[in-house]
Structures are given as C-alpha cells and as structure tokens.
Amino acid sequence: MSTSRSVLFVxxxxxxxxxxxxADFRRLAAQRGLALTAESAGTEPDPAIAPGxxxxxxxxxxxxxxxxxxxxxxxxxxxxxxxxxxxxxxGEVTPAGVPVExxxxxxxxxxxxxxxxxxxxxxxxxxxxxxxxxGARR
Numbered sequence: 001m002s003t004s005r006s007v008l009f010v011x012x013x014x015x016x017x018x019x020x021x022x023a024d025f026r027r028l029a030a031q032r033g034l035a036l037t038a039e040s041a042g043t044e045p046d047p048a049i050a051p052g053x054x055x056x057x058x059x060x061x062x063x064x065x066x067x068x069x070x071x072x073x074x075x076x077x078x079x080x081x082x083x084x085x086x087x088x089x090x091g092e093v094t095p096a097g098v099p100v101e102x103x104x105x106x107x108x109x110x111x112x113x114x115x116x117x118x119x120x121x122x123x124x125x126x127x128x129x130x131x132x133x134x135g136a137r138r
Contacts, residue, residue: 005034005035005036006036006037006079006080006082007036007080007081007082007084008038008072008076008077009038009041009086010041010043010072010083010084010085010090011042011043011086011088012044012086012088014040014046015048015069016050017106018040018042018086019049019053020056020117021120023040023057023062024120028124032128034131036131040069041070041073042070042088043072045070046069047068049064049069053109072090074095077095078098082099083095083098083101085102086102086104087102087104106120
C-alpha cells in the first residue's frame with residue numbers, strides 16, 4: 001500500500017454496506033493505532049444514507065453530518081490502495097493495478113442490519129490484520 005494507505009468501499013447505492021464498512025474500518029483502524037483511511041461510494045447512488053444505517057452509526061457516536069451517497073469515480077479508484085465491493089461491478093472506473101476484493105456474501109442491510117454488520121465486521125477484522133502486517137513489513 002502507498003503512504004496514504006486508503007481503502008475504498010463501494011456498494012450499489014452507496015447508502016448502506018459501504019457506509020457501514022468505511023465507518024467501522026476507520027474506527028477499528030484508529031483503535032489499533034493504524035494510520036488508515038476509508039471512503040465509501042456507490043455505482044448507482046441513492047439520494048440519502050439508509051435511515052437504519054444512519055441511526056445505527058449515530059447510536060455509536062458516529063455523526064454523518066450532511067454526508068450523502070456519491071457516485072464512485074475513476075479518481076476515487078486511482079487513489080485507493082485497496083478497493084472492496086459489495087455485489088456490484090466497478091465498470092469503467094476499474095483501476096489498473098489496485099486490488100479489488102468482493103464481499104458478495106454480506107446480506108442485505110435492509111433485511112437484517114445486525115447480520116450484515118457482523119459479516120462486514122468479520123471481513124474488516126481480516127482486512128485490518130492484513131493492513132497491519134503490510135505496515136509491519138515496511
């Protein structure tokens with residue numbers, strides 16, 4: 001990973017899975033003392049963050065403010081060190097040379113938020129372990 005060490009999370013609507021993953025990734029990375037950043041985006045963004053996701057994050061002290069889902073761009077993918085997608089294709093913004101990981105096993109947030117969050121957390125724990133190991137090799 002480059003010195004920025006960033007992860008881009010992308011889901012179809014940019015309103016649920018990618019938002020949860022980015023918020024949890026930032027929090028967990030900080031808890032581990034890792035200098036990592038995360039962004040979220042969508043391939044077909046909704047007009048607003050999913051209400052259940054916003055409420056769950058607010059309950060944990062994460063304020064989203066005026067954050068709204070946004071369309072993933074080629075600039076986003078080019079500056080990311082790693083990209084994680086949730087059930088969507090990046091299409092024309094697929095970067096050359098940047099690893100793209102698919103987490104298609106995460107259930108729909110609208111059907112079961114706690115189950116989706118647990119699946120995301122399992123993936124995040126592994127990803128953060130990998131990022132920590134990469135940082136230790138530097």
